[in-house]
Amino acid sequence: MIDPVAALSAVNEAIAAAARVDKRETDAVELIAVSKTYDATAIRPVLEAGHRKFGENRVQEAAGKWPELRNEYPDIELHLIGPLQSNKARQAVELFDVIHTIDRPKIAQAIAAEMKAQNKALGLFVQVNTGEEPQKAGIAPSETIEFVKMCQSELALPIGGLMCIPPVAEEPSVHFALLGELARDCGLEKLSMGMSSDYDIAIKFGATHVRVGSAIFGARDYSGQ
Numbered sequence: 571m572i573d574p575v576a577a578l579s580a581v582n583e584a585i586a587a588a589a590r591v592d593k594r595e596t597d598a599v600e601l602i603a604v605s606k607t608y609d610a611t612a613i614r615p616v617l618e619a620g621h622r623k624f625g626e627n628r629v630q631e632a633a634g635k636w637p638e639l640r641n642e643y644p645d646i647e648l649h650l651i652g653p654l655q656s657n658k659a660r661q662a663v664e665l666f667d668v669i670h671t672i673d674r675p676k677i678a679q680a681i682a683a684e685m686k687a688q689n690k691a692l693g694l695f696v697q698v699n700t701g702e703e704p705q706k707a708g709i710a711p712s713e714t715i716e717f718v719k720m721c722q723s724e725l726a727l728p729i730g731g732l733m734c735i736p737p738v739a740e741e742p743s744v745h746f747a748l749l750g751e752l753a754r755d756c757g758l759e760k761l762s763m764g765m766s767s768d769y770d771i772a773i774k775f776g777a778t779h780v781r782v783g784s785a786i787f788g789a790r791d792y793s794g795q
């Protein structure tokens with residue numbers, strides 16, 4: 571069993587060290603603690619330790635635990651890091667503060683409409699399928715600039731940056747470098763990249779948001795799902 575509070579501080583230290591090596595400010599890298607599959611009881615100690623930024627990959631699962639935790643800790647910042655269906659857009663905009671997975675026109679339109687309807691401004695990232703994997707969500711690298719422009723000019727969406735999940739069997743640095751280049755070409759400053767196994771590398775390549783789950787909460791058990 572991992573102690574999530576000790577693990578959190580170890581991850582924070584590793585982030586600070588990686589940022590220092592890269593001559594960046596420690597607070598230039600935001601840690602999103604990915605709490606998917608973990609319930610409120612597992613999450614609460616991390617909240618008590620002062621952490622406030624969390625990531626979930628499913629709208630439904632987040633709806634089951636975060637409203638209650640938000641009552642206790644109103645300054646929680648919740649990030650959606652998993653694929654989104656347009657019929658969940660309303661709930662996603664209600665529940666989350668930041669969405670990392672804008673990846674096609676239909677979702678961009680649905681989120682724009684909901685942000686307007688709910689009069690709520692969210693932080694937004696466009697997900698790029700840097701490995702061009704057929705089973706993976708994300709816009710193709712070659713279509714990214716055009717898609718970001720469309721989101722900004724036609725939908726007035728405040729896209730802040732790009733997000734990627736590198737293919738598991740490949741060297742992640744190639745994908746982090748590509749995402750950085752694309753963000754520069756788009757004039758975007760934020761980069762959501764890096765997970766438990768590679769967040770230090772992602773920081774070297776300019777990550778502003780790292781999404782770390784198992785290194786904080788322990789290995790996930792999917793058997794009950």
Ligand SMILES: *Cc1c(COP(=O)(O)O)cnc(C)c1O
Pocket residue numbers: 604606627651652735764765766767781782783784785
């Ligand atoms: C689960 C998940 C993470 C965290 O993965 P770990 O390897 O547990 O750190 C990060 N990003 C996304 C999109 C995820 O689904």
